[in-house]
Amino acid sequence: MTTAENDQAMIELIRVSKMYPPDIQALADISLRVNKGEICYLTGMSGAGKTTLLRMLCGIDIPDRGYIEVAGKELNKLSGSEMQALRQNIGVAYQDFKLLPEKTVAQNIAFSMEVAYRSRSFIRQQTKKLLVQLGLSGKESTRAGKLSRGEQQRVAIARAVANDPVLLLADEPTGNLDTETTALVMDLFHTYNKQGTTLLIATHDHSIYSYAGSRVVTMEQGRLLVADEIGTNGGNGANEANETNKVKAKIQAHAASPLAPFKSRRYQKNKRTAQEEKLYQQIIIKEGLETVMGKLTRGVEI
Amino acid sequence: MKFFFAVISQTWRNIIETWRSQLLSLMTITLSVLIFAFFYLVYMNALHAGDLLNNDLRLIVYLEEQPDYPLQEEYRHKIEKFDKVEKIEFVSRLEAYDRFKEQLHENQDVLQDVPHDFLPASIEIYPKRTLDTLSRIKLFSEYLQSLPGVLKVQYGREWVERFYSFVQLLRIIVFLSGALLVLTTTFMMGHSIRLTMLTRKKELELLRLVGASDNYIRVPFFLEGALLGAVGAGAGLGALYLLFSWIALHFSGQGVSQMFPFNFFSGSSVGIIILLAMLLCAGGSFTSTHKIINL
Incomplete structure (x- = not known):
């Protein structure tokens, strides 16, 4: 993938908020950009809003406010058929697996490929390949309900990646796995990432992101607490370190202000849509008001 | 596909x-x-x-007098005015006698001393076969009964009504x-x-x-x-x-x-x-x- 392609956003969230009744703030003013081909880890305690964020990205939940763009498509503007087409290109490994217990492992994995009208031979080969890669060889005819939690989790991951998605959303993908199997799953994720799949992984598992060399976004109570962080073993040599610092700075700048997404080429003046322009103006006004109010509170003369 | x-x-x-x-x-x-x-x-x-x-269905109209040709035409006109029919056949007294005699086969001798004009003249009407022939036939018979010079109209009424x-x-x-x-x-x-x-x-x-x-x-x-x-x-x-x-x-x-x-x-x-x-x-x-x- 070229640098220009990498600069394009796969996920773009601008001031996204979601409130669940009666007054649970699941997401509060979340702004985040994940570039094509990037691996981004989403961390935070339970209830921080990671799952809600992933649900928004695959169109299961709708935000109360804010702008969401996935693979160049603004989610709240998509028609039913456009959303269906987008979902065929997004692989999702759910925290609760969403497997069909009465169906076999092979049938569960084939599910997403059948919907995309893949040929029988492709489905057979892909299923076999994934079962080998995830250490589930010989389990294809076993009913999913008969598997252990760890095995079910791997089947859910296999289903998510089976259709060669452009974006993979994984919610606690290693939650039930031992170290060895976690390594298998992470290897699979990296293989897909090398082929161009963008990964957004929500996890508690410190071990999988601390040495990963990828961006880490931390959430707390529906907010982005620590915007970005690059894993410590990401670079080899001065150039890579330099590049890492550049990315880090860019991401920090991006997360520091809600206006940051508008600094990208995609949202520069004259390139914004009417809705984006409206949102931009709203943010400008709100930022201005907040600055004035802050100064007034601190007794600074305006 | x-x-x-x-x-x-x-x-x-x-x-x-x-x-x-x-x-x-x-x-x-x-x-x-x-x-x-x-x-x-x-x-x-x-x-x-x-x-x-329906193929065998016909209305037999017995007449008081044997109609001459102008009267036959008048009957024909009045019948066709009520409904379209397949065929109208006038049967004279003598023709009726001959048919009856034929039906008797070996018992024909019972007619030896009977005058040849003892049966009334009649008109045999074959209605057009349609799906509602059976339902219309009752109305048709009532109309024919109302014509002048008609003694009786016969069409197997009971059977037709039951079947209908x-x-x-x-x-x-x-x-x-x-x-x-x-x-x-x-x-x-x-x-x-x-x-x-x-x-x-x-x-x-x-x-x-x-x-x-x-x-x-x-x-x-x-x-x-x-x-x-x-x-x-x-x-x-x-x-x-x-x-x-x-x-x-x-x-x-x-x-x-x-x-x-x-x-x-x-x-x-x-x-x-x-x-x-x-x-x-x-x-x-x-x-x-x-x-x-x-x-």
């Missing part, structure tokens, strides 16, 4: 997985089709028998069993598909999550309904054919069955009944899937 193969294989899988729960629907459809087809078959054959009887009532009754039963067929197939099918969809709610939700289109979800249920309709109707008609063959085997060559041949449905009628059941079942499942998908 890919969509077509995908939904066919999905339909097949659905049927394999849920055939036990669909068995009750299949039996209901079979029974409904059997009941409807049975009465419809009897009705069709009754109409056919009516047609055969029988056909009317059959028509009502066919209508009712048709309504039963429509209700049972659409409601039973709709209900059964609804239950299937509710039991597979998780699967349908997952299909949505992996990007399945409405048609990808809906069409297999629609096809399943149509297929159940076809199999149910086929089984119902098959059972009726077995019943028909059994009756034909045990009652062939006996009085009434010789007079009125009892036939099974033509190929096109069988096709139409099966198509109708398929459409009804597909309609029932379509309504259900539409409701559930839009929930």
Whole structure:
């Protein structure tokens, strides 16, 4: 993938908020950009809003406010058929697996490929390949309900990646796995990432992101607490370190202000849509008001 | 084409997985089709028998006097004014005597001392054969009775009226069993598909999550309904054919069955009944899937 392609956003969230009744703030003013081909880890305690964020990205939940763009498509503007087409290109490994217990492992994995009208031979080969890669060889005819939690989790991951998605959303993908199997799953994720799949992984598992060399976004109570962080073993040599610092700075700048997404080429003046322009103006006004109010509170003369 | 193969294989899988729960629907459809087809078959054959009887159906109008040619023309004019007829035949007193004598065969000698003009002259009217001939014939006879110089009108009134009532009754039963067929197939099918969809709610939700289109979800249920309709109707008609063959085997060559041949449905009628059941079942499942998908 070229640098220009990498600069394009796969996920773009601008001031996204979601409130669940009666007054649970699941997401509060979340702004985040994940570039094509990037691996981004989403961390935070339970209830921080990671799952809600992933649900928004695959169109299961709708935000109360804010702008969401996935693979160049603004989610709240998509028609039913456009959303269906987008979902065929997004692989999702759910925290609760969403497997069909009465169906076999092979049938569960084939599910997403059948919907995309893949040929029988492709489905057979892909299923076999994934079962080998995830250490589930010989389990294809076993009913999913008969598997252990760890095995079910791997089947859910296999289903998510089976259709060669452009974006993979994984919610606690290693939650039930031992170290060895976690390594298998992470290897699979990296293989897909090398082929161009963008990964957004929500996890508690410190071990999988601390040495990963990828961006880490931390959430707390529906907010982005620590915007970005690059894993410590990401670079080899001065150039890579330099590049890492550049990315880090860019991401920090991006997360520091809600206006940051508008600094990208995609949202520069004259390139914004009417809705984006409206949102931009709203943010400008709100930022201005907040600055004035802050100064007034601190007794600074305006 | 890919969509077509995908939904066919999905339909097949659905049927394999849920055939036990669909068995009750299949039996209901079979029974409904059997009941409807049975009465419809009897009705069709009754109409056919009516047609055969119509061939011999005639009104005999006995006259006071033998009409001369101008009077015959006047009668003809008045009869045709009321209704179109196949044929009008004037029978003189002598012709009536000759016919009677012929019918007596070896007993003709009883007419030895009887005058040759003892029978009245008459007009034999053969009405045009239409579906409502039997219902109109009573009105026709009343009209003919009102004509001047008419002694009596004869047409086997009691028999025609009974037969007409029988056909009317059959028509009502066919209508009712048709309504039963429509209700049972659409409601039973709709209900059964609804239950299937509710039991597979998780699967349908997952299909949505992996990007399945409405048609990808809906069409297999629609096809399943149509297929159940076809199999149910086929089984119902098959059972009726077995019943028909059994009756034909045990009652062939006996009085009434010789007079009125009892036939099974033509190929096109069988096709139409099966198509109708398929459409009804597909309609029932379509309504259900539409409701559930839009929930």
